Amino acid sequence: MPDPIVIATWPFGKVAAEAALKSLNRGEPALDAALVGAQAVENDYSVRTSVGFGSLPDRLGRLTLDACVMDGKTLSCGAVAAVEHIKHPAALARRVMEKTPHVFLVGEAAKWFALQQGFPLEVPYTTEAIKEWLEKHPDFRKKGEVKPPAPCDNPSDINVDEHNHDTVTVLTQDKKGNLGGVCTTSGLAYKLPGRVGDSPIIGAGLYVDDLAGAAGATGVGEEIIRICGSSFVVEQMRGGKSPQEACELACKRVSAAAARRGVHPAAVAFLALDPKGNTGAACTTRTNFKYAVGRGEKVEMLQAKEIGPDA
Numbered sequence: 001m002p003d004p005i006v007i008a009t010w011p012f013g014k015v016a017a018e019a020a021l022k023s024l025n026r027g028e029p030a031l032d033a034a035l036v037g038a039q040a041v042e043n044d045y046s047v048r049t050s051v052g053f054g055s056l057p058d059r060l061g062r063l064t065l066d067a068c069v070m071d072g073k074t075l076s077c078g079a080v081a082a083v084e085h086i087k088h089p090a091a092l093a094r095r096v097m098e099k100t101p102h103v104f105l106v107g108e109a110a111k112w113f114a115l116q117q118g119f120p121l122e123v124p125y126t127t128e129a130i131k132e133w134l135e136k137h138p139d140f141r142k143k144g145e146v147k148p149p150a151p152c153d154n155p156s157d158i159n160v161d162e163h164n165h166d167t168v169t170v171l172t173q174d175k176k177g178n179l180g181g182v183c184t185t186s187g188l189a190y191k192l193p194g195r196v197g198d199s200p201i202i203g204a205g206l207y208v209d210d211l212a213g214a215a216g217a218t219g220v221g222e223e224i225i226r227i228c229g230s231s232f233v234v235e236q237m238r239g240g241k242s243p244q245e246a247c248e249l250a251c252k253r254v255s256a257a258a259a260r261r262g263v264h265p266a267a268v269a270f271l272a273l274d275p276k277g278n279t280g281a282a283c284t285t286r287t288n289f290k291y292a293v294g295r296g297e298k299v300e301m302l303q304a305k306e307i308g309p310d311a
């Protein structure tokens with residue numbers, strides 16, 4: 001069996017990878033370790049534009065969280081979306097997987113389920129996040145109307161970078177060789193209320209199958225949903241592609257989909273892990289996607305290959 005391994009999105013993926021690697025090295029199952037990693041980022045209020053409480057809210061100033069989990073051995077999965085006041089949406093998604101016959105709960109009903117499961121209701125806002133939201137919405141304060149910030153008007157124009165991206169995706173392989181994955185986010189900053197991206201959608205933001213591999217995504221969720229991104233990557237690996245080739249093909253497919261609408265490809269990135277412990281990652285241009293890889297005792301940061309529209 002390969003050594004345990006973890007890969008996780010963006011620079012804060014280091015926090016996730018370090019926590020998940022400790023768990024894997026203790027012999028814990030892949031999904032448990034991925035959850036430990038994701039939760040470490042949900043808990044980190046210094047990740048201000050990002051995952052969990054303290055992140056940037058929607059256009060109305062409300063912070064809603066999305067998450068999903070998947071176990072590669074059984075294909076069991078769970079998801080929640082548009083959940084307010086619950087600090088650990090990934091743990092809640094796991095409860096959906098384990099305690100209900102369903103896969104996906106949303107909004108108030110997901111919150112109701114969280115309360116039933118003993119999750120506390122908590123205040124998700126920080127002074128910094130509220131201040132930034134107010135600064136970005138002077139018209140809202142003056143005229144009492146919601147004026148959307150420009151970056152949200154066309155998905156292909158949304159420039160996802162370290163200042164407004166919001167997802168940690170953690171993929172793990174445990175000592176038994178099983179795969180697990182968790183994806184957790186507050187979604188795109190200043191999204192329309194009710195908007196849900198790829199992150200909590202099984203097959204879009206995450207897909208994990210011990211027989212083929214695990215994949216996750218980050219970036220403009222609309223473009224990832226359009227091509228069933230993570231499922232696409234896993235199916236490429238099932239067909240014999242390496243994780244790197246599979247991620248590059250997904251980026252090309254995003255570009256091809258954008259070309260059919262006559263727009264530039266939006267910023268998206270994919271990362272993947274195959275059953276042999278090989279990893280890969282790729283992103284569209286302008287995405288500047290960094291990710292963490294942890295193996296043994298060591299976590300390193302890598303820069304993903306950019307795949308332009310003409311690749």
Ligand code: ASP
Pocket residue numbers: 160164165166167185186187188196197198199217218219220221222
């Ligand atoms: N994929 C997330 C979403 O669309 C955002 C991100 O990863 O930056 O909600």
